[in-house]
Amino acid sequence: MAGCDPLPPAAGVVLDVFEHGESDLIAVIFTRERGRLAAIAKGAKKSRRRFVNKLEPFTSLELLLSPSRRSTLFRLDGAEIISSRPGLRFDHRRYAAASLVCELVIHWTREADPAPELFHLLGWTLDQMDNGDISWILPVFLVRLIDLTGHRPLLDACAVCGAAASGPMRMSHAHHGVVCRRCDPQGSGGTVLNAGEIRTIRELADAPPGRTGRIRIGAKSRRAITETMIRYSTWLLQKEPASWKAAAEIFPS
């Protein structure tokens, strides 16, 4: 591959890794400096010594990358581990939840489009999932993800008639918010949220980064909020995350 000069070191989180040809690996990485990119690690499949334990999903790395003249694929010249988060690989529930997080970051980002707030949210989420309570972190991540992508749903009142959100309301994707029973008599298929769940989503979206830890979410509401946000994301992207089914099992039914 025709290369250019190496770039200054970049910080990134490995989102996915796949094999390329007989001897190479390609890593999909979300970097703070350059957004999402794909980088080829030459020879990494045959001799993993240079990249031992480094090209693993969920790992934060300091990266030495060289751009290519001919394609958007970078060449990975070196990597140092910042955080390997081993807890996410040895527990299938944590692995499933972290896989969902990384898949959604792939779906919600574009190549070469830096999103520093999302980069911070991703690192924070994976750190928390590494040893914290995943059933609490997943809804927190999803609410903040949707907010950062500019799609915060309307939750203060019915999105159609403006009636206050005092009782249960149904999420209406087409209206980008909750609607009351009068405005949606047929039940258009979105999840039903009670007033406390609607308030919790608002609080999570409004909380400054790092202050969400004070927000309590009951066991039943964790699943309701998570499902609501997954379905809304699926509707917005027209793509359901493949890892949702496995991740849903972190919630007791």
Ligand SMILES: [Zn+2]
């Ligand atoms: Zn209404």
